[in-house]
Structures are given as C-alpha cells and as structure tokens.
Amino acid sequence: MYFMVDAAGKVIAVNPFGAEQLGYNVDELVGQPVLGVFYESDREAAQRNVALCLEQIGRPKAGKLARFVRTAR
Numbered sequence: 001m002y003f004m005v006d007a008a009g010k011v012i013a014v015n016p017f018g019a020e021q022l023g024y025n026v027d028e029l030v031g032q033p034v035l036g037v038f039y040e041s042d043r044e045a046a047q048r049n050v051a052l053c054l055e056q057i058g059r060p061k062a063g064k065l066a067r068f069v070r071t072a073r
Helices: 016-021 040-055
Strands: 003-005 011-014
Touching (some): 011 016
Antiparallel strands (some): 003 011
C-alpha cells in the first residue's frame, strides 16, 4: 500500500488496495491525518517516518509499520 501526504501530514493520495486493507474507501482517507491509521503506540515511530519523508520531498520512501487500525464495518 502507499500513501502520499502533504507537509501537514494529511493524506493527499492512497492506492485503493491500501485503503481497502484498512477498511476504508480512498475518499474516506484523503484529507485525513495519516497518523490516524496507526495504533496510538505506533504513532511516534510513524511520525518520525513522515518527518524523514518530508526532509526528502520528491523521493519515494519505503518504511515498515505493519500495525494499522482497521475500521469496523
């Protein structure tokens, strides 16, 4: 799955597969804080990864944070 975020950490794009794996539609994630899909205990590490991405704008960044909050549907 991939997410594209703006400088404020808001989702500007996500692939449909990634959204579906989290229990969302793409439209439900766009405009929301990307940190909202992570468990509270993982948000600090996720924030560090987002900060690293923002330091290297325009370069793809891969990371592994495998614990995501899924919505109940």
